[in-house]
Amino acid sequence: MASAIHPEVAGLLARSHRLGSDPRNTNYAGGNTSAKGTTTDPVTGGETELLWVKGSGGDLGTLKAEGLAALRLDRLRALKAVYPGVEREDEMVAAFDYCLHGKGGAAPSIDTAMHGLVDAAHVDHLHPDSGIALACAADGEKLTAECFGDKVVWVPWRRPGFQLGLDIAAIKEANPQAIGCVLGGHGVTAWGGTSEECEANSLHIIRTAEAFLAEKGRPEPFGPVTEGHEPLPDDERRARAAALAPHVRAVASADFPQVGHFTDSEVVLDFLSRAEHPRLAALGTSCPDHFLRTKVRPLVLDLPADAPLEQAVARLAELHTEYRAEYRAYYERHAVAGSPAMRGADPAIVLVPGVGMFSFGKDKQTARVAGEFYVNAINVMRGAEAVSSYSPIEESEKFRIEYWDLEEAKLRRMPAPKPLATRVALVTGAGSGIGRAVAGRLVADGACVVVADLDGTAAATVAEELGGPDRAVAVTVDVTSEEQIAHAFREAVLAFGGVDLVVNNAGISISKPLLETTAKDWDLQHDIMARGSFLVSREAARVMIAQKLGGDIIYIASKNGVFAGPNNIAYGATKADQAHQVRLLAAELGEHGIRVNGVNPDGVVRGSGIFAHGWGAQRAAVYGVEEDKLGEFYAQRTLLKREVLPEHVANAVFALTGGDLSHTTGLHIPVDAGVAAAFLR
Incomplete structure (x- = not known):
């Protein structure tokens, strides 16, 4: 007791x-x-x-x-x-x-x-x-x-x-x-x-x-507003932040991949609009809790808010090179025999006047908290400047704290990261079935996940079940819409800094004989699965190339992409289209470190969104079995005589992305319990 x-x-x-x-x-x-x-x-x-x-x-x-x-x-x-x-x-x-x-x-x-x-x-x-x-x-x-x-x-x-x-x-x-x-x-x-x-x-x-x-305190302790550094209008500001986010993440992740967080609070935007922000930011934070989370000082983009995007990206790269050189010099100025090795020279905080603050860490919570700590630092600077002048502790003392043996020992005591730690995934059709199982497996193994689904309520429910905004966020997206897909990726990069892993899972199926299949049936299935996968992959590639971190694109295809079943012309043809997209994109994106692979499930009845919305009844009628016996029927026609469940497909996604198959691209993994007619040749 x-x-x-x-x-x-x-x-x-x-x-x-x-x-x-x-x-x-x-x-x-x-x-x-x-x-x-x-x-x-x-x-x-x-x-x-x-x-x-x-x-x-x-x-x-x-x-x-x-x-x-x-x-x-x-x-x-x-x-x-x-x-x-x-x-x-x-x-x-x-x-x-x-x-x-x-x-x-x-x-x-x-x-x-x-x-x-x-x-x-x-x-x-x-x-x-x-x-x-x-x-x-x-x-x-x-x-x-x-x-x-x-x-x-x-x-x-x-x-x-x-x-x-x-x-x-x-x-x-x-x-x-x-x-x-x-x-x-x-x-x-x-x-x-x-x-x-x-x-x-x-x-x-x-x-x-x-x-x-x-x-x-005196008014306006940060000085007057600087022309060109005023906050952009809300929609324009968020669009600019989303466009910059993958490039900023590349800056923060040159040594180690990082998860990001974006903040455009009034406190941050006001600080960045004022004349004194470059001087104060260069002084760095002071309280040990602050600079252990935010690094000794931030990287500040020194351009007007409305500078051309290409100019801002190029300037970020220049400033990053300077930041790394300055950080190494800081380390070498103060390191002594026995000091811990330098832990990385990338910034944890990147400030963009007129836009906001990007903060980074080993996971979403760490990134978010780093941003909160820099807001604390802004408040401290404002108070100190209001009644005096901001005078943080000496740089040598900051180094003693940052590279303290006790801090190093604390880092060594931390558990080993999970296989997908620092990775950000976007899963389409994740409100139910296979997509839901995939999202759950990725979060369990350390990834942050964007739960994308046409059913926004279902997506929000899944995201909440997975742990809420530090682990998963929901977006409503129709994958036939270029605009909605672009919006989904904008929300993803603002939530987590970027995207590393995309699972094309959204799907629908209408089972009919050839003579009963309408052009509308054909177009709908191709729009969602073939066209939708293409559009999602194209947007994913844009983000991944900008991040310079490589990435994974996974297609949830089907055994029907290689197996000619009856009364299934539209679904089978679009799955074959998806299967070849895997090969084509693997060949094209490999130079960027982006791996493209596929999973070919079969007979996933229990928990499947597709089967629950009419496909199960249609396939049961084709095979002459009761709908609630369809999973057992599929299992008995396999070599292993086992029913395939959504979590088995999720396991295959993890196998392809968890690190052990780092040199594999262009592969399709069958998850069908053994259908000889669908063996890949």
């Missing part, structure tokens, strides 16, 4: 959720909270004092008990006696493990010392934009005193660690009137004797800083 949660833990979680749910208080996964209390030692039966503190990783707004580290305070405080000094303070993180109470819980974070050594029952360390604005102002110490008097104490920049914990503990002891401190270049810390007092002190610091910046 599970033990009841400790009252101090319950209060700590509730406080954390309240603080973390408001972005004014702290950024995503930023900061940590703690509580001290007593519990019964299961070994001695006596009382022991514990520290519960948010562990490494996780987010305050959604923190759970298992996200806390529980440490014995007597052992944690005893570490002061063995502390080897600031030059070796990183060794203390490993020492925290010897202070843990029991099994389970999160790994202690670098900020554990701050919480354990400060003489207060409750401590909050947060990263509010208002607090960081003061922390990153050129005269932050003076402004802190002006804002708070002696209730909040200034702490000069020091890298997070054991020494910072000692410093803050000493400051609290020397300033009994203080409720907290502003940490230069970093954030704020508050304390209290109760959870309620600590939370009230945290909010007092944050709201007082907000009011101070609003009342004392």
Whole structure:
């Protein structure tokens, strides 16, 4: 039976959720909270004092008990006696493990010392934009005193660690009137004797800083609007962003493929329209949480918003070359013997005046959060410039954080990426049947998926089932329409930065003898499957070539493309058309690293959208069996005597795209349980 949660833990979680749910208080996964209390030692039966503190990783707004580290305070405080000094303070993180109470819980974070050594029952360390604005102002110490008097104490920049914990503990002891401190270049810390007092002190610091910046700050701290950098009209702006997105993704993915996110919020567009944005962007972000997510500085396109697209693409390539050279020089300026190897020289943030911000990461959530962190940085710059001037920590200190051994160790502890991580897929006909199964398999193996279907409601349902916008988005598309296909790809690149994997699955079938097949029947099936696949593949190739990342195009064809069955002229002919498109496009697109392959299913009855809408009844009548027995009938005519299901087709799509068949193109894989007449020759 599970033990009841400790009252101090319950209060700590509730406080954390309240603080973390408001972005004014702290950024995503930023900061940590703690509580001290007593519990019964299961070994001695006596009382022991514990520290519960948010562990490494996780987010305050959604923190759970298992996200806390529980440490014995007597052992944690005893570490002061063995502390080897600031030059070796990183060794203390490993020492925290010897202070843990029991099994389970999160790994202690670098900020554990701050919480354990400060003489207060409750401590909050947060990263509010208002607090960081003061922390990153050129005269932050003076402004802190002006804002708070002696209730909040200034702490000069020091890298997070054991020494910072000692410093803050000493400051609290020397300033009994203080409720907290502003940490230069970093954030704020508050304390209290109760959870309620600590939370009230945290909010007092944050709201007082907000009011101070609003009342004392000068208007337009980013300067006047620059001609040509004003935001483009909404539709024009999104169209421009979609046109640029694959080229921007190429810039961000030269070293490692990345998933993208696009933001055109008012905060971003206003910043990019102002005269001071080039200077401020070049200074980079400051708070460690910011630049670990956003890289040391962004890449900024220095052209008017309405510059010709070709000029913008060419300038992006030039700026990318410069950015990479500058980043390598930054690394070489500060790397020492034993520094981790350079992790890549591409930007994580690309800013385009008049259009918006592209942010990148290993997955959609990481990319989205990187963008959120840069918005935090813009807010910090605005506050600092309003009352002083923005003055982030030194570049050398940024390097120490970015290439910190502890950060490198954290990266090494992360699980290996899934086979399709960083890949963006678009699946047509994904609202049901085979397409739905394919979309599910691709998401399960790490891809982001655009669920495209004529039935927008079905597509939205599937996208939600797959995890929502960080994993899947829905688009309504009729694949016979060039305009709708172009729109679907625009939505895809705005959602995820680009497209790497396309599955042509949309289909329909009308089973009739030759003399009963009308021209309308013929045209409809060819429009959806043959013409539709061509149009989707053409749009996909445009995006993939611009990205310079290669790609996969998969056709869900059919055994009927090679097998001459009765009463099936229109469907069989269009499937043969699709099958040859695979060969033609494989030959044409190989020079761009784009592989084109096909899957030939047969007899997929259960879960099939086509069979559910009349095709099943028609084929059952042809073969003289009951419709609900059609799947069994198909199975018995195969060599393996097994029924084919949508997930079996999805498995074949994964086999072609999951990495093991990296040198295969122009191939058709039968998924028919063995139909000898359809063997490929």
